[in-house]
Amino acid sequence: MxxxxxxxxxxxxxxxxxxxxxVPDLAAAVDAMLGDLTWPPAGEAKVRDWVGNGSHLLVARALADAGGSAADEATLSRAHARFLAHYRAAPCARxxxxxxxxxxxxxxxxxxxxxxxxxxxxxxxxxxxxxxxxxxxxxxxxxxxxxxxxxxxxxxxxxxxxxxxxxxxxxxxxxxxxxxxxxxxxxxxxxxxxxxxxxxxxxxxxxxxxxxxxxxxxxxx
Known part of the structure; x- marks a missing residue:
């Protein structure tokens, strides 16, 4: 010891x-959420640097990266709900x-x-x-x-x-x-x-x- x-x-x-x-499952949920918003996927490498501060900040970082600036509260709330839905569907696949x-x-x-x-x-x-x-x-x-x-x-x-x-x-x-x-x-x-x-x-x-x-x-x- x-x-x-x-x-x-x-x-x-x-x-x-x-x-x-x-990260593989978190990234899949993030990319699915971004797809729901008709934005391109972030990819696993980026998500690996975004995790650690909870799901709200993870989604906020993904939206800021995709949109070039911080998202408004309504968009963030909607995106966070979509992320949770996708992650809940497969939290431990990979x-x-x-x-x-x-x-x-x-x-x-x-x-x-x-x-x-x-x-x-x-x-x-x-x-x-x-x-x-x-x-x-x-x-x-x-x-x-x-x-x-x-x-x-x-x-x-x-x-x-x-x-x-x-x-x-x-x-x-x-x-x-x-x-x-x-x-x-x-x-x-x-x-x-x-x-x-x-x-x-x-x-x-x-x-x-x-x-x-x-x-x-x-x-x-």
Whole structure:
């Protein structure tokens, strides 16, 4: 086990870009939404740089890219509804678990650590994806971007976890792939661990100065 895990009792994981590669399905939903608006598709490469701040910002970024400027609220609302409909129809057709994730979750669960999930993805999509990928049973609590009034990088979801399980923040670890995960963890008083293979808007996550960085979550075993 990494020294970073010493005295850690709770680990909060991000989902997209940390545990799973969901961009293929997100990109398909984005492109279908753009098609509904008679705009050309964005493609997977662009979407990979847009995810991480929740579905509203993902759609807003896609519309701004397609239209050359920010969309008005009515267009954004309509487009967001279309995106959710397309994504709901196939949230896990091509989404895959990153290598090393199952091994890490197995080992951490066996040690009796509290494992939780904190994502900015809408909560309604969490369980269907986790169930489809056989990951649901690892997590004692899951929080989506709309589960609480605030979402990452605000520390509120992480502080909610710590309070729920009655574990002091300095005994908790936030694991993620983006600057928003690291900022949320630091602001909540959690230790932070980053993976470099996820979605961080084209920036190296190491620039956010996490307490640790691993190439694969299997290094936690």
């Amino acid at each position: 990494l020294p970073l895990l010493d005295d850690i009792r709770l680990i909060a994981f991000d989902l997209d870009g940390t545990l799973i590669d969901s 989404t895959r678990v990153f290598p090393g994730v199952r091994e890490a979750l197995d080992a951490l669960d066996a040690r009796g650590l509290v494992l939780a999930l904190v994502t900015n993805k809408p909560a309604a999509f969490i369980d269907p994806i986790l169930e489809a990928l056989a990951l649901r049973d690892y997590f004692r609590l899951t929080l989506g971007g709309d589960s609480l009034p605030e979402k990452k990088p605000h520390p509120a979801p992480l502080l909610h976890l710590a309070a729920h399980f009655e574990i002091a923040p300095h005994h908790c670890l936030m694991v993620g792939d983006s600057r928003h995960d690291i900022e949320a963890g630091k602001r909540a008083g959690f230790r932070t661990l980053a993976v470099p293979y996820g979605y961080n808007h084209g920036e190296p996550v190491a620039a956010s100065a996490p307490d640790g960085l691993v190439e694969s979550l299997q290094e936690l075993v």
